[in-house]
Structure formats: C-alpha cells, structure tokens
Amino acid sequence: MTKNTNRDSLVLGLALFAMFFGAGNLIFPPSIGISAGDSWFSAMVGFFLTGIGMPLLGILAISKAGGTLDNFAGKISSKFSKIYGIIIIIILGPILGVPRTGATTYEVGISPIFPDVSPVLVSIIFFSLTLFLTIKPTGIIDRIGKLLTPILLIMLFIIIYKGIIMPIGTPVNTGILNPFSNGFTEGYQTMDALGATIFGGIIVGSLVEKGYKDKKSQFKVTLKAGLISSMGLAIVYGGLLYLGSTASSTFSLEMTKTSLIIAIVGNILGEIGKVILGICVSVACLTTAVGLIATVGNFFSEISKGKVSYKLVVIIATIISGVIANLGVESIVKFAEPILAVIYPVAIVLIVLNLFDDLIKNKVIYIGAVYGALLISTIDGINSLGIEWGLLDSIINILPLWDQGFGWIIPSIIGMIISVIVSKLNVNSNSKRYKYIEN
Secondary structure (H helix, E strand, O other), X not given: OOXXXXXXXXXXXXXXXXXXXXXXXXXXXXXXXXHHHHHHHHHHHHHHHHHHHHHHHHHHHHHHOOOOHHHHHOOOOHHHXXXXXXXXXXXXXXXXXXXXXXXXXXXXXXOOOOOOOOHHHHHHHHHHHHHHHHHOOOHHHHHHHHHHHHHHHHHHHHHHHHHHHOOOOOOOOOOOOOHHHHHHHHHHHHOHHHHHHHHHHHHHHXXXXXXXXXXXXXXXXXXXXHHHHHHHHHHHHHHHHHHHHHHHHOOOOOOOHHHHHHHHHHHHHHHHHHHHHHHHHHHHHHHHHHHHHHHHHHHHHHHOOOOOOHHHHHHHHHHHHHHHHOOOHHHHHHHHHHHHHHHHHHHHHHHHHHHOHHHOOOOHHHHHHHHHHHHHHHHHHHHOOOOOOOHHHHHHOOOOOHHHOOOOXXXXXXXXXXXXXXXXXXXXXXXXXXXHHHO
C-alpha cells in the first residue's frame, strides 16, 4: 500500500479537529475572555493548555501506548483501567457531555428564536431524535452535520474577523486574580483530554488500515495531524476568547455563557446571525449527542461481553441525559466542576507519564504519581462543593501551587518517589528472604 504521510496527516488532522470541535464547547472561550478582561492573553494560554494541548498530548499518548485504554491506564492495574474507562465514558455520556448538548441546543438554538417554547418539550424532541438515530443509525444525520459544520466554521471565522477589526469594546481590568489558572481549569469543561484517551484507539485503528503498522510511524503521522487540528482549534477558541474580552467593557460580567455568545453574535451579525448560529449549533450538538450515546452503548456492550445489550444501554443513557439536560447549561457546568476537578489531574498525569514511558523503567511510578494526584484532586473536588475539612484544609492550603489550582502536582511527584522507595525496599526484603531460605 502506497502511503502519503502529508495527505494522511491532513485528512487525520481534519478528522481530529471535527472530533474535538464540539459546538457545546463554543460557550466557554467567550466566558473566559469576559472574566479575564485585559488579562485575556494569560487566560488564553491556560485554556489552550487544557482545551487544546492536553487533547493533542492525549492522542499522542494513546498512540504511543498502542491505541488501547488498557495499555494507557493498565500500568496501574487492569481493574483501575476498567474503572477509569467506565468513569470517563459516563462523564462524556449521560452525566455531563450529552446533557450539555441538549441544554445548549435549547439555550442557543431554540430559546432565542422561540422564547416561549418549553425547555422540557425541546429536551423530549432532542433526545427522542438522539435515541432514534442511535438505535437505527442513518447516514442522513452525518451528511447534515458535514454540511452545516463547515457553515458554522465559516460563520465563526466571519464573527472573529469582524469582531477583531470592529471590536465590541475594549478589554478592561475585571479584577481577576489568577487568569492563567482560571483559563486552565475552565479548559477541563471541554472534556476533550478525557475524550482523547477514549477515542485515541479509533485514530490508531485508522492508521493501521492505511498501512502504518509500527508505533513510530503512527506517532509521526498523529503528531502532524494533531498540530493541524490544534491550529484550527486555536483560531476558533482564541478568537472567541478575545471577543469575550472585548465585551468586558460592554456586557455584564454576570451574563450566562449561552447568553454571552448569543449577545456577541447578535452585536456583530445581527438577528440573522443568531438564527444561523442557533441552527448550526443545534444540529452540531445533535450529531455530537448521537456519537457519544453510540460510544456509551458500544463500550458497555463490549466490556460486558454482550451480557448488557447495546440497545438497553442506549435507552438508559438517553433518558438520563434528557433528565439532566433540563437543569440548564449553567447548572450542568457547576455540577461538572467537582467531578472534573477530581478526574482531570489523573488524566493529565497518565498522559504525561505515557508520553515518557520509554524513560520509566520502574512502572510503579505510575501508581504513586496517579494516586498522589488523585488524593489531592479528590479533596479539591470536595472543597468545590463547599465542604470544609478543618485542620486538613489548613495543611492542604500550604501546598505549592494550591492557590493556582495545581496543588496536585507536588503530591504526584512525592507519590512517584515513595512508590519507587517502597518498591526497592520490597525487592531488598524479598532478596534477603530468599537468601535466608537458601541457607
């Protein structure tokens, strides 16, 4: 099979862009921008790291690990790998990812055009369509998505271009204390780094079909493709974040995320712009929901070895998603904060370690690093619920980088060191025991 790496990298790069470019994610950059005001660049760097950089590194890590979740997370244990996969799938599916697509469809696509329509009715229609298209797959929804997604992208580029040459206002000092860490942790909400660790296998499988059999060539093509997709995401996310910052002198900082992007589009393109945006976002959200629900169904059907049917999982996941969607975007985002605060540091540690796996001779490092990060991220997640730990809080608060939202980094490193020491002590102990038995 003749291989054209540049062509394959471009095709794969566009596929990765489509995979990570979720219409539901468009609401976050403007919100980060308006909160950061004239500190928008620092916030943008933070957001790019988790919203673009980590998904790219996640795909590369999975590629290097051989394309399977077992290879990626199984260095902790096979049980950990299975639990990790289940948690990620539930987060991306019926708990956070899919409900947000339904809520975004109502708030961005339907409510601005038909303000009197009940969100419950919209949710019933949206998730009925999702269920129908997932149980009985059809090419129609994909074809519509492929038609409207380019229209949405063209529209976004027009909005960004016009918003830069004819700004809504001037970025002002909003009093934000840590714009970088705010952008970094807000990037968790895209959930793309989590998705990368699940969907990376699809990318590797595609490369194998194209004739890239060895890990080195797979990694090379994936890197090129990842850079292409990252550039596209940087233009869209960065442009929207900057537009949000220019709105800091015009709109209220208390605006909801969906209200803000609607207001920005209305200011730049008028009422017709809001209608086009609403239609494109709604269809893009529907295609995303169908894809995620199908992934959930396939995942649980496969790990149960067919004991749990695809159809049953899809029905249950869709119903749960529909119920949660009625909480609204802001409530779902708030609900997501503690969950993502716990799981994201674990995903970041796994991604980084897998990228440097060739240099890690003692795999117990994975165990110490992951559980060190998990301990602190769990406390951080619980703290975000307003639960206080008393003395423990006082101890945790003195951790380096805790105030910036990176308190898990040092404990992760300490966990690595402890795991190596314990491992060596066990080896020495076993060695002495064997010598004693021999004597």
